[in-house]
Amino acid sequence: IEEFDPSKWPRRSHSEHIKYANEWRNAAHQARLAKKNGIRYTPLLRLLYWKIVHYILIEPMHCLDLGLAEHHVRELLGI
Template identity: 45%
Template sequence: EGVNLNRTNEYSNGKDIRAALIIVSCDISGVQKLCGHISAFASCHRCEKRANNCNFGSMADMSNWFIIKDPVEHHQKALEWRQCKSNAERERFVKVNGVRWSEILRLSYFDPIRFVVIDPMHCLFLGIAK
């Protein structure tokens, strides 16, 4: 559909423009709010690794590490979160599923897993990463 600019320097009758959001670059906190992820202490925004599953140096079985999250499942869970009737119900849902609704998920093409880049310089400045 796009947006119509009433008038530009080159187009006195206006111009239709279209744009797509293909990357989100922000700190971890921004990613969580913008894309419907929860705290990085609970789970990674990119893979199925959860913070409560510690690894103390054993690399014997890495088959369950780095299983990439499914963007379709993320979107479905976010829609389910939206159907919750109360804040308490939503909090319980988030603890189990690790997802909340975000308005950016209205963009049918947007992938909240692959389109995210954590800004390392901002994280270093804030002291999040060392």
């Protein structure tokens, strides 16, 4: 993942995410497919209540590293 502009990130539904994850799990060339779709399989996807596209968040370390904290303080909080 090399794109840091959220407006350019592809939007995916939960069903699309599951589809790509299962394709990755069953693929012979997983590295190529992961690079293309940016998705890998995890056993957590078997949990019916686990909707990764709804519950994802950026943890504090990456928030600071990517400059998101500065954006939040300046743009969202107006400080």
